[in-house]
Amino acid sequence: MKKTLVIGASTNKARYSNIAIHRLLANNHPVVAFGLREGTVGGVSIQTERLLFEDIDTVTLYIGPKHQPEYYEYIVSLNPKRVIFNPGTENPNFYQILTENNIVPEIACTLVLLATNQY
Helix, strand or coil: CCCEEEECCCCCCCCHHHHHHHHHHHCCCCEEEECCCCEEECCEEEECCCCCCCCCCEEEECCCHHHCHHHHHHHHHHCCCEEEECCCCCCHHHHHHHHHCCCEEEECCHHHHHHCCCC
């Protein structure tokens, strides 16, 4: 299974990041989460510090492009295989940085990928 870091995690059940955590867990993917506020979603603690998680396969973004630059170095340092840009998070500048670091930028929806067994 693909260990996934959800960036922009929220305890608000109406947020897509929250739904994604639940669906990832339901599909047996290990999940770690980063957000602005501490909390727990489906037993996953939301971290508010940029921890150097190990063995991250996928980072899925739920933060808009204007807030992403402060996370560029952090995400690249985790050396994931791919970064999923969910709707509303598209960022061509970041795609280039990821590509230069041998990380695949994937413009997709985590929820759709899971629902269609393409995750």
